[in-house]
Amino acid sequence: MTFEEYTASLGRLTAAIDPTASTEDAVEIQRAVASLEALDQIDESTLFAWVSEHPSDSFVLALAVGLSREKLKNQLRDWFGTASWAKAAREHPSSFVQRLDEDFDLLRLLRVQRNQQYSFGDLLVARAGTRATATNAGASGRKVEDMLEAIATDLLLPYVPRTRMAGRHGKTAPADLAIPAAGPDCVIAVAAKGFDSTGSKLTDAVREIEELADARTGHQVALAVVDGIGWKGRMSDLRRIYDLYDTGAIDGLYTLGTLDRFRADLDSFASLRRIRRRPTSS
Incomplete structure (x- = not known):
């Protein structure tokens, strides 16, 4: 996947709103x-x-x-x-x-x-x-997190949302999804960064993914789902994330349009790392 192919797959996360509609x-x-x-x-x-x-x-x-x-x-x-x-x-x-x-x-x-x-x-x-008729600022980011949690649940993978993982030399990093557990027991760490608007939060998101790449051990897997049209106004920041993927510092980079690939990769990594699945409910 080239950088151009990746940016072309970025899409809007939040639906267009009618500013005349009541809330x-x-x-x-x-x-x-x-x-x-x-x-x-x-x-x-x-x-x-x-x-x-x-x-x-x-x-x-x-x-x-x-x-x-x-x-x-x-x-x-x-x-x-x-x-x-x-x-x-x-x-x-x-x-x-x-x-x-x-x-x-x-x-x-x-x-x-x-x-x-x-x-x-x-x-x-x-x-x-004003934001009286606008959607919540965190709605787009939570949409990405919710979709990733749904995939992990469907794959019967144990996980901890919105936590921190611990890796080499005691380094830690934020993980929007830690599988199967947080801290040093985290085997697969997933970053979910969705923004339809620009701002300092995008720079913070890049820093968090860089921390994740720097902290992970050779046994740990680092994945990032980064989407939203806000990134098109911060192409230099998006390039930094892509370079982490392109150089192998993180193991996967996805948008909501490529969640089928994320699901397949997550399933594969979980099997290779022998992560114990949750039992199916009878």
Whole structure:
């Protein structure tokens, strides 16, 4: 398999989404906003009362000032020693509102945005910066892991997901699938790296596969399933992974389109290494 053949087999992992379709997150936000819009006016007293009555919806106040839920959690840890907005809003409703107002201009921004008329351009700008209608960032990676686990299960192979293997000179490396066990008992270590978007996670994925190649002993098998169109924006990183395969530092490189070959190779390696299969259920 040449590098060109390999890159040609890369495919999209996540389905295209309809940005106008609703999601559980969007419904939750819309419900919370409806109760905010029902307030006669926005001031400290009305927001104190709203937060006390709707602690689980209080995260929308952070969205109004441009904070994601994750960033809100970080602020709450600093302010109240908890990452739960429901708990913070329930136990400290006045301080919750006051902190957001003092640090992020909450009251003014809420008043402005409640009465603002938005254009189609405003909608697209907001959509570019929000994930209310997007799929989970880890969905594509977990899709690859889930498919590999299904193959191992079907082959009756014992495995440990999302762990670490141990190899030569005590070196360890991440293993998204360790067969039949983790640590020094790992015989076949599989890396599953699927990304439809680019970013630092792709570089981290390359490093983890390199660590796997460096740690494995001559008896251990290292396989990598790497897919997703995000890699097409990081061709130098993808080339580093391919070179590990091309030089024999890892034993196999696959995409979801070549999982039939992965299955056959995994079955073969397991037989050659005399990995004990799980008994079939009666």
